[in-house]
Amino acid sequence: MPPLGGLAREPRGFATALLLLTPLPAVLYVAAMIGDLFYGSRFLGTDPVKAGEHALGEWSLRLLLATLAITPLRRITGWNWLAKHRRSLGLYAFAYVALHLLTWTLLDVQLLISEFVGWADVQKDLLKRPYITIGMLAFLLMLPLAITSTKAMIARLGKRWRVLHRLVYGIAVLGVVHFFMAVKKDIREPLVYAAVLALLLGWRVREARRSRLQRASAPTPA
Secondary structure, three states, rough: OHHHHHOOOOOOOHHHHHHHHHHHHHHHHHHHHHHHOOOOOOOOOOOOHHHHHHHHHHHHHHHHHHHHHHHHHHHHHHHHHHHHHHHHHHHHHHHHHHHHHHHHHHHHHHOOOHHHHHHHHHHHHHHHHHHHHHHHHHHHHHHHHHHHOOOOHHHHHHHHHHHHHHHHHHHHHHHHHHHHHHHHOOOHHHHHHHHHHHHHHHHHHHHHHHHHHHHHHHOOOO
C-alpha cells in the first residue's frame, strides 16, 4: 500500500517545525510564570505556579503519548520517516517532566528557599498525596530512558535497548494515573488521555498477538 497522501518522504521543513514548535509551550509557560511572579502580569491567573506546573505536566503527557503513537501511525499511513522523530519526542517529553518537577520543587514547595520548611513539605506531599509519589516514580523510570537515548548507548546496548525502552508504556500508565489523581474532581481531561493510552496499548497487544500467530504458523525449515 502506498504511503497516505503520497508522502513517502518527510515533507520539507517538518523537522525544523518540530524542533521549533515542540519546546514553544514550555517557553511560553515559563515566561508567563516569571511575568506573573516578578512583574505583576496575570497571564496564568491567581495561582501562576500551580497553573504553570499543571500545564507543563500535561504537555509532558501529550508528548509521551505522541511518542507511543509513532509506530501505529507509521503502520497505518506508511510514513516510515516518522520513526526518526520518536527519540526526539521522547526526550522532549522528559524535558517537560523535568520542568514540571522543577516547578513543583523550586516554586511550589520552595525546596531551596528553606532547608527545613522545604524538605518538610516534600515529605508531607509524598506521604499524604500518593499521586506525587506516582509522578516521582514515573520520572525516575524516565531517567534511564533519557540517558540511553544517545546513538552511542543504543549501539552499546543493542537488543537490550529495545527491552529497556518498553518501560515507556508503564511510564505512560503512571503519568495518566498521576494526572487522574491530581485533578480530583473534573476527570474529563484525564479520561481523554486514558482513552488514547488504552487505544495505543490495545494496538500494541494486538500486533504482538498477530506476530506470535504468524511465527507459530510459519513453516519450519527442513
